[in-house]
Each structure stands twice: as structure tokens, then as C-alpha cells.
Amino acid sequence: MSAQAHALVAVLSIGTILFILRLVSRGVLKAKYSLLWLTIGVFVAAMAAVPSLLDTVADALGVSYPPALWLMMGMAFLFVLAVHFSWELSRMEGRVRTLAEEVALLRTRLDDPGPGAEKADLGAGETLDRPESGLR
Amino acid sequence: MDAVAHCVVVIPAFNEELSLPAVLAELRRVVPELDVVVVNDGSADKTERVATEGGATVVSLPFNLGIGGALRAGFRYAVEHGYERAVQFDADGQHDAGQIQNLLRGLDDGADMVIGNRFGSGSDYAVGQTRGLAMGLLRFLTRRLAGKHFTDTSSGFRAVQGSLLERFARDYPVEYMDSVETLISSCRAGFDVREVDTVMHQRAGGQPSNRSFRLLYNYARLLVVIGTSGLRRRAT
Known part of the structure; x- marks a missing residue:
């Protein structure tokens, strides 16, 4: 990975983590979802820090x-x-x-x-304009 | 208090201000002993006012839930107010109030649910070719899954009582095609479901609730539900 790409990924992952933390601190994002995205952020950050990590894992898995x-x-x-x-x-x-x-x-x-049920305490005018007894 | 006093007519209504007054008037004339509750399913028109003026109790949902949602609200109303029986009746005037006693007689005979077959003799109800084909498929599926033959699987003219009513009040599919779904699940759960012939009218007003695109979607949804109901049964 070139130095520029490396820096870009590092900035992006750190930016993501900070953004998520900010959302949680403002109470916009529930903690259970933040955990999800923070995990992703950490993953990406680890990849950025150690570019050879992916190659090692892929090699181990036979990819x-x-x-x-x-x-x-x-x-x-x-x-x-x-x-x-x-x-x-x-x-x-x-x-x-x-x-x-x-x-x-x-x-x-x-x-x-x-x-x-107990008849609710309605005002007289309110009970009068209800023709509900028609079907009873 | 006689037996019918424990029965309530549940009418789901979505924008039915045109047909509802006549339906309520007919119910009052033919079965004055039955209570009527109109479930206003988030109508944009004057359904709620028309229903109140027609002498019905109105349960007004804050927004449109769909036919099954309105029905469960109605069944919940019935159970909460101590009714033992509920009759499901359409707001568009296609059901005949004079046939309600037919359904209730089936309940008297011990059925948990009685379905009004809209294609009974003397009925002037007819459906198009596509719809007829779809209904044939539903008939076939129902027969296979419910283990019993029903002519009109999607009829919305039904009477239900006792523990099945309580079950409907708790658990009822929210979307259209609810009738087929509940017919099958009720049979599979061991409830006694019967069908009687009823006379049916063509719709008096309002719009049919099934445009072909929606109908297709609902068929697909229903097939998934039916298909997975076998799995659910094994799991429990």
C-alpha cells in the first residue's frame, strides 16, 4: 500500500470512530448500535496500522x-x-x-x-349529542 | 339477556362514508338486537362521523393499519367488553345482514368459526377470471393445509366465538388476505371451522381493496406465510 493510501485509510477510520463517539455522546445513537460501528472502526484502524495483517489472515484462511x-x-x-x-x-x-x-x-x-363499566363523568351536553343507544 | 346480546358486529371501514350509512341502517332494521362497532381504519373522509350518526360505537385508529389491523382492534374491543361472539361484516354493502342469523346458528351448533360462502345459491356475486383462478388456487391450498374443503376461502363474512375470538384478539395478521391465513391457521390449531351458504351483493360503493398489483403482492406474502406455517408447527 502506498503511503498516501495508508494515510487516507488511517484518517478515515479515526474519523469514523470519532464521529460515532460524538453521536453517542449527543444521545442520537443508542449505545448498542454504536458498539457495532465502533467495532468496524477498530477493524479498519487495525488494517490501516498494520497493512500486512490482511495478507496474513488471507494466507491463513487459504484465500x-x-x-x-x-x-x-x-x-x-x-x-x-x-x-x-x-x-x-x-x-x-x-x-x-x-x-x-x-x-x-x-x-x-x-x-x-x-x-x-362505571359511566364516566361526562358533562350533560356531551352525553346528549351521542345517539349511541340507537342500536342497543 | 339473551344469547345475541353477547354478540357484536365488527365492521372494518376505510373511507366508506358513502356505503356505511345504508349498511348501518340495514343492520339496525334486520338485527336490532346486535351491538355494532365500526373500526375506522384511519379514514380521510367522514367515516367516523357517519358511523356515529348511524348509531354504532366507533373505534378510530390513529392511522391506517390495513384490514387485518382494523379487525384485530375490533376483536379486542369485543373481548375487552365481554362479548362472547363477534360477526365480521363489510362496510361496503356486499354482505346481507339477513344472513347473520345463519352464521350465528352455526355457532349455536358448536362451531368456533362460521364462514359465509359468497357463492351460495341465489347469490348474485361474481368475480373476474383472474380473481376466479386465484381463488381456485387458494381453495386448493386451503384444502391441503386445513384438511377441509372451503368454497370461499377469502370471505370476510364470518362469525367467531369463544377461545378463537380471544385468539384473534391477541394474534391476527395485519394485512389483506387475513381471512385465508386465519382460516388455515385456525383449522390447523384444531378449531371447528364451518362454512354456510350466504347471499351476497355486488359492492354498493367505495373502491375494491385489491388493485391487481397489491393483490399479487398479497398472494406472494400469503404463500410465504402458509409455507412457513408448517415449519412453525414443527418448532413448537
Whole structure:
């Protein structure tokens, strides 16, 4: 690796780590996600510090072209990340749905406590303009 | 209090201000003894006001969840308010209120869920060729997976009671095609699901909830759900 490329990677990785730490300190990024990206930052920084590291690892794994190993690792990481986010999103959607139902049901209950429940203390005008008894 | 007093009609409604008044009026005329709850699924029109004026209890979702989402909210309402039975009814006027008693009779006979077959004799309900083909496929899949033949697997005219109602209140698919999915899963879970012939009308107003592109997506989604339901069963 040329000296310029080396410096560029070093600056980029340090910049990434600082950026993530800044996000966490401002409370924008949850710590559990920061851990993920910090790990990546450390990885890249290690590569920048010891350029021969990738070659050594690739050699040990029997990969003849080291950059291919780097790309494969990156893709595997992004894939796992995307699946994780889909999972997280599914869970969120489920929770949002339940909350939406909860809000709607609570609002209905406020308007009309229903059979068996104590009648809410509504103003006279409010109870008058509800033709709800029509179907009872 | 007689048996029907424990029953509530659940009507999911998304932008149905045009057809809803007539549907509510018919329900009041034909089955005045039943309570009616309209689940307003984030409508942009006057659905909520029309439903209240029509004498129904309204559960208004803060945003559009989709048909299954609205239904689960309705089932939750039913369970929370102590109803033992719920009838699912369309807001667009294609179901016949006079047939509700038919469904309820099935529940009296001990079924957990009774499905109204829209293609019963005397019904003027017809579907296009593509839709007919798709429904044939669903019929076939349902037969294989539920172990029982149903003519109208995607009917949204159903009555459900007891522990199956509680199950629906807890766990119900959010998206369209919910009817096929729950039909199969209910059968597989050992619930007694039956089908009765009902008369059906063509839609009175509003827009069909299934544009072909969306329909295709929902079929694909349903196939995944059905395909994985076998796995889930083995896992538990």
C-alpha cells in the first residue's frame, strides 16, 4: 500500500470512530448500535496500522487474493446488518400496531365506558349529542 | 339477556362514508338486537362521523393499519367488553345482514368459526377470471393445509366465538388476505371451522381493496406465510 493510501485509510477510520463517539455522546445513537460501528472502526484502524495483517489472515484462511477476503467480510457484515434491521423493524411495526389499537380502544372507552363499566363523568351536553343507544 | 346480546358486529371501514350509512341502517332494521362497532381504519373522509350518526360505537385508529389491523382492534374491543361472539361484516354493502342469523346458528351448533360462502345459491356475486383462478388456487391450498374443503376461502363474512375470538384478539395478521391465513391457521390449531351458504351483493360503493398489483403482492406474502406455517408447527 502506498503511503498516501495508508494515510487516507488511517484518517478515515479515526474519523469514523470519532464521529460515532460524538453521536453517542449527543444521545442520537443508542449505545448498542454504536458498539457495532465502533467495532468496524477498530477493524479498519487495525488494517490501516498494520497493512500486512490482511495478507496474513488471507494466507491463513487459504484465500489467494486478500482484497477478496476483505470484500467478502464486508458483504457478510452488511447482510447480517440488513437482516437484523428487518427483524428490528418487524418488531417495531408490531408494537406500533398494538399501540395504535390501544389508543383507539382507550379513546372509545373514554367516550363510552360500555356495559358493566362505571359511566364516566361526562358533562350533560356531551352525553346528549351521542345517539349511541340507537342500536342497543 | 339473551344469547345475541353477547354478540357484536365488527365492521372494518376505510373511507366508506358513502356505503356505511345504508349498511348501518340495514343492520339496525334486520338485527336490532346486535351491538355494532365500526373500526375506522384511519379514514380521510367522514367515516367516523357517519358511523356515529348511524348509531354504532366507533373505534378510530390513529392511522391506517390495513384490514387485518382494523379487525384485530375490533376483536379486542369485543373481548375487552365481554362479548362472547363477534360477526365480521363489510362496510361496503356486499354482505346481507339477513344472513347473520345463519352464521350465528352455526355457532349455536358448536362451531368456533362460521364462514359465509359468497357463492351460495341465489347469490348474485361474481368475480373476474383472474380473481376466479386465484381463488381456485387458494381453495386448493386451503384444502391441503386445513384438511377441509372451503368454497370461499377469502370471505370476510364470518362469525367467531369463544377461545378463537380471544385468539384473534391477541394474534391476527395485519394485512389483506387475513381471512385465508386465519382460516388455515385456525383449522390447523384444531378449531371447528364451518362454512354456510350466504347471499351476497355486488359492492354498493367505495373502491375494491385489491388493485391487481397489491393483490399479487398479497398472494406472494400469503404463500410465504402458509409455507412457513408448517415449519412453525414443527418448532413448537
